[in-house]
Amino acid sequence: MPLDKAKSIINEIKSGVIRPIYFLMGEEPYYIDGIAKFIEESVLSEEEKGFNQVVLYGRDVTVEDIVSQAKRYPMMAEKQVVIVKEAQELSRTIENLVSYAENPQPTTVLVFCYKYKTLDKRKKLAKIIGKSGVLFESKKLYENQVPDWIRRVLSGRGYTITPKAAQMLVEFLGNDLSKVNNELEKLQLILKPGAQITPQHIEENIGISKDFNNFELQNAIGNKDVQKAFTIIQYFAQNPKNHPLVMTIALLYSFFSKVLKYHALSNKGDAAKVLGVSPYFVKDYEIASKNYPMKKTSAVIASIREIDMKSKGVGAANLSQGDLLKELLVKIFN
CATH class of the missing domain: 1.20.272.10 (Zinc Finger, Delta Prime; domain 3)
Structure with a gap:
């Protein structure tokens, strides 16, 4: 599941193993945003970020602009972080990244947020990134998979949820994991760790009727x-x-x-x-x-x-x- 792969990537970074390229792609933006945010917040110290962390947007730059930025050396730090948001806007020219991916700058952490699309895995770029960096595909969950996702996410945060409460969330929010997670975070602010989320909590705090749905x-x-x-x-x-x-x-x-x-x-x-x-x-x-x-x-x-x-x-x-x-x-x- 994408959840397991995302956890693996984050745990690897926590252990100090940081790849030169992270290409985060796919239909489900929740994991793409989550991994990119973790890299943005944790790879560099606050003092290092001023000179060594930059966020680019796919609609405003070319692949060549990104490569030029990635080839720069960090200032007073071991690494620089370059995050490209809305990278799917570069889908027509993204294969131009091949030469850089073959020999990436070791002091740069280059992150692509390539939402709602995927690279063609038969082409050279996907194969190279898969070897030299991280190629992560964030697939959309089917609605019948979301209740289990809710239980696993809450378990990792020290909470449980009744099957009916989980089903109510899915029926109301569908398989949009970002929306579901936002509602779970609201409940966590109200409930003590170790609590079980019930239909009553859903009704009182999210506004979904436990009886009329x-x-x-x-x-x-x-x-x-x-x-x-x-x-x-x-x-x-x-x-x-x-x-x-x-x-x-x-x-x-x-x-x-x-x-x-x-x-x-x-x-x-x-x-x-x-x-x-x-x-x-x-x-x-x-x-x-x-x-x-x-x-x-x-x-x-x-x-x-x-x-x-x-x-x-x-x-x-x-x-x-x-x-x-x-x-x-x-x-x-x-």
Whole structure:
């Protein structure tokens, strides 16, 4: 996982092993920002930074400008640090870095923050940096991987979190790790080390209702709790900005698609791995599979698709979000 690789890079720097080039690339900016910030804050002392640390921006410089800066010698320090932010702006000419990467200045620490793109690993530059420096790819996590990421990050900081609380964060924030981390840091300011983060903490401090959210709606439907499901969608209808229909439909479609997969499993012991969920939540799919036989599950998926089309104006005359959700629940429960 990127988390393990990022920790390894940081631990290596802490131990005094500092590479001449760090090329940080990929779709997930959280790790790129984190590693670059650590290098920016820790490689040089405060006294050394004034003359020996510079931040460049890809939109303002050329690869040749960067190389020229990197070839300079440090002043009254063992190293200089050159950080290139928004380096993806140089994607058309980045291969021009090859000659420098082949023979990097040993007294320079050159850091590229190459967000949302990656180098072509078949080309020469990626291969050279992989040998002489650090080539780090920060891949986006799938949403079903984020709860485990939350638990691991909090564990490293001396906290724990309940599975439901972690799921609430993911449902509200998705797989944007920077946003998730910001909310975790807010909770850490409030809670003492060693505390367990609960749905109550999420509701009180982040503003996500522990009772009225898509996760609870999914559970109510899976358990065939008709009254609870209708109560939740009524709340959604009154707060449409905080509970957009498109998100609810996407979550329910994903849920019932996994219920269908659960039906098809010959070995239910493989459910967590096949469905891509925490073992803690497997029981939700087991219960739903009993309440919705395979044929009914297929019919529910068809109904979700139909409501999705209606929400986009196909075959429906300006129905409200509340009306569409009510229609969907009637189709699911009948």
